[in-house]
Amino acid sequence: MKDFINKNKDNLITYGIVIIAYIVLELLMSLGLISSLMTGLLVPLCAYIILAVSLNITVGILGELSLGHAGFMCVGAFTSAFFSKCTVNVITVEWIRFTIAILIGFLCAGVIGFLIGMPVLRLKGDYLAIVTLAFGEIIKNVMNVLYIGRDSKGFHFSTKDAVALGLEESGEIIVNGAQGITGTPKSSNFTVGVVLILITLFIVLNLIKSRDGRAVMAIRDNVIAAESVGINITKYKLLAFSISAALAGVAGVLYSHNLSSLMATPKNFGYNMSIMILVFVVLGGIGNIRGSIISAVILTLLPELLRGLSNLRMLIYAIVLIAMMLFSWSPKAKDFRDKTVATLLFWKKDNTVKGGSDNGSN
Amino acid sequence: MAATNPVLEVTNLSISFGGLRAVDDFSVTINEGELYGLIGPNGAGKTTAFNLLTGVYKPNEGIIRLCGEDITGRSTIDINKAGIARTFQNIRLFKDLSVLDNVKAGLHNIYTYSTMSSILRLPKYYKVEKEMTAKAMELLKVFDLDSSASLKASQLPYGKQRKLEIARALATNPKLLLLDEPAAGMNPNETKELMDTISFIRKEFKMTILLIEHDMKLVSGICERLTVLNFGRILAEGSTSEVLNNPDVITAYLGE
Numbered sequence: 001m002k003d004f005i006n007k008n009k010d011n012l013i014t015y016g017i018v019i020i021a022y023i024v025l026e027l028l029m030s031l032g033l034i035s036s037l038m039t040g041l042l043v044p045l046c047a048y049i050i051l052a053v054s055l056n057i058t059v060g061i062l063g064e065l066s067l068g069h070a071g072f073m074c075v076g077a078f079t080s081a082f083f084s085k086c087t088v089n090v091i092t093v094e095w096i097r098f099t100i101a102i103l104i105g106f107l108c109a110g111v112i113g114f115l116i117g118m119p120v121l122r123l124k125g126d127y128l129a130i131v132t133l134a135f136g137e138i139i140k141n142v143m144n145v146l147y148i149g150r151d152s153k154g155f156h157f158s159t160k161d162a163v164a165l166g167l168e169e170s171g172e173i174i175v176n177g178a179q180g181i182t183g184t185p186k187s188s189n190f191t192v193g194v195v196l197i198l199i200t201l202f203i204v205l206n207l208i209k210s211r212d213g214r215a216v217m218a219i220r221d222n223v224i225a226a227e228s229v230g231i232n233i234t235k236y237k238l239l240a241f242s243i244s245a246a247l248a249g250v251a252g253v254l255y256s257h258n259l260s261s262l263m264a265t266p267k268n269f270g271y272n273m274s275i276m277i278l279v280f281v282v283l284g285g286i287g288n289i290r291g292s293i294i295s296a297v298i299l300t301l302l303p304e305l306l307r308g309l310s311n312l313r314m315l316i317y318a319i320v321l322i323a324m325m326l327f328s329w330s331p332k333a334k335d336f337r338d339k340t341v342a343t344l345l346f347w348k349k350d351n352t353v354k355g356g357s358d359n360g361s362n
Numbered sequence: 363m364a365a366t367n368p369v370l371e372v373t374n375l376s377i378s379f380g381g382l383r384a385v386d387d388f389s390v391t392i393n394e395g396e397l398y399g400l401i402g403p404n405g406a407g408k409t410t411a412f413n414l415l416t417g418v419y420k421p422n423e424g425i426i427r428l429c430g431e432d433i434t435g436r437s438t439i440d441i442n443k444a445g446i447a448r449t450f451q452n453i454r455l456f457k458d459l460s461v462l463d464n465v466k467a468g469l470h471n472i473y474t475y476s477t478m479s480s481i482l483r484l485p486k487y488y489k490v491e492k493e494m495t496a497k498a499m500e501l502l503k504v505f506d507l508d509s510s511a512s513l514k515a516s517q518l519p520y521g522k523q524r525k526l527e528i529a530r531a532l533a534t535n536p537k538l539l540l541l542d543e544p545a546a547g548m549n550p551n552e553t554k555e556l557m558d559t560i561s562f563i564r565k566e567f568k569m570t571i572l573l574i575e576h577d578m579k580l581v582s583g584i585c586e587r588l589t590v591l592n593f594g595r596i597l598a599e600g601s602t603s604e605v606l607n608n609p610d611v612i613t614a615y616l617g618e
């Protein structure tokens with residue numbers, strides 16, 4: 001029962017880190033100590049953090065590999081931007097419109113995740129990796145050839161070009177193929193991003209430490225044993241994967257409402273992006289939510305911070321990568337981290353004594 | 363023994379893997395509260411019989427009844443819900459979960475609350491989790507594991523991992539408990555202690571138990587009735603003393 005309380009405290013530390021980082025950054029910005037280039041990175045950074053945390057549900061908690069996480073971000077980004085652009089004159093209260101947009105991104109990405117997961121997660125083996133990889137590429141390409149327009153008769157769709165929509169003169173093109181969606185209301189900002197990070201953490205951390213989370217991790221650790229105690233494998237795999245996808249959708253909403261022009265390029269929604277998110281998760285420690293946040297921050301900001309040292313930049317970047325790998329993965333570093341947290345929580349003695357006596361008895 | 367209710371009735375159970383009849387025409391009836399032994403040399407088909415009973419494999423022939431209900435062909439999950447729990451010959455714990463969480467995972471279908479309750483941390487979450495923890499600690503105490511509750515399952519010494527598996531199986535509140543060589547790899551002291559624990563849970567939980575054991579001396583101490591398997595077929599069955607004096611059984615074991 002001690003453990004129960006401590007885990008909750010552990011979660012509080014994670015929330016605390018995010019909030020303190022936010023306050024510090026806001027202060028620095030108000031003092032003008034942060035370059036505009038860095039300021040511009042803050043919203044994408046929040047999106048990356050949400051992506052990394054959400055991917056960690058699939059990779060770390062469920063133990064499956066997803067190589068198309070950016071695809072779910074893409075779904076969230078486009079569906080919500082579409083909604084916001086259509087309703088910008090109808091729902092004039094910005095926070096209400098944006099809240100609905102977030103819910104839309106969450107639901108659409110979640111439903112797509114569910115539909116992809118349903119056939120694939122029943123199979124044993126790394127099929128999820130293959131299918132998500134394909135999905136990520138397909139969704140990006142679909143967005144590049146999709147045209148949607150609106151006039152007094154309603155919506156028009158085409159996969160050919162804007163002319164094929166056959167719009168009336170008063171009509172407007174909303175999704176313009178490879179040019180994507182332009183003129184999405186810019187509702188995202190750093191504060192909204194941090195709030196969304198906190199909500200994501202709240203959902204993820206609470207879910208991990210619950211009956212559902214336990215079932216998912218039981219499946220990860222041993223499918224046969226999980227079945228033997230009556231845990232519904234497909235249901236919990238789907239639950240974890242859908243939530244992971246849905247939260248990636250939220251990251252997409254944040255991302256798209258920060259851009260005046262949203263296009264699906266290989267850089268933002270393609271394979272490279274999916275791999276970058278996976279790198280955040282792996283370097284931060286698989287299954288370690290706080291680690292995902294920290295590695296997303298370091299790896300996003302570092303290239304900018306090092307911009308002045310053009311020659312040494314890639315060298316330092318590589319060294320940091322290696323150092324992070326060692327810090328998240330070596331058993332000694334894990335011990336060290338656990339102890340640091342334990343000391344922070346004032347329960348170090350209690351725990352080490354327990355562990356020690358147990359090893360001694362056998 | 364007076365008119366007792368059969369908990370498990372198996373008739374003519376068979377399965378083949380390719381040409382090999384791993385379990386061939388296996389029948390057994392186990393009564394409520396009984397501790398029944400299933401013995402036989404390595405490769406005799408004991409574990410395969412467990413896999414059939416728990417729905418890991420579907421039998422080619424035969425019927426399995428649990429408390430009168432036909433459960434043949436059901437999924438592992440449904441069979442567990444119907445009331446059969448098991449342990450594994452090669453330990454299968456949730457190795458990165460705590461000892462406590464391993465047992466709580468076993469309580470998965472006994473104590474429930476919605477996903478919403480857990481995400482929003484509604485009062486129901488705290489209430490049910492508290493009950494689960496209390497129940498799990500109670501089970502851990504039976505196996506003297508309560509002091510290790512917050513360790514990772516993989517950090518436990520081997521003997522305790524075996525016990526934890528039994529605790530997890532019991533958590534699902536089964537009518538029938540299947541133990542697959544629970545003493546494998548234990549030293550004589552640990553084995554003795556484990557057999558005492560098994561006798562204890564049988565009395566304490568009024569549990570019906572089917573126990574696979576490789577070593578027949580060990581079984582003779584605690585089981586009243588036995589079935590001996592050899593090459594997938596029943597070689598002998600009946601009361602322990604009868605079976606152990608059966609010349610066929612002696613030959614099968616000496617021949618090993």
Ligand SMILES: Nc1ncnc2c1ncn2[C@@H]1O[C@H](COP(=O)(O)OP(=O)(O)O)[C@@H](O)[C@H]1O
Nearest residue numbers: 379382384402403404405406407408409410411
């Ligand atoms: N899935 C399977 N595929 C093929 N052969 C199997 C399978 N499972 C078990 N067997 C075979 O069935 C026989 C019985 O095995 P098993 O039930 O594990 O024996 P025991 O538990 O009595 O030592 C062995 O010859 C084994 O190789």
Ligand SMILES: [Mg+2]
Nearest residue numbers: 408409410451
């Ligand atoms: Mg076996």
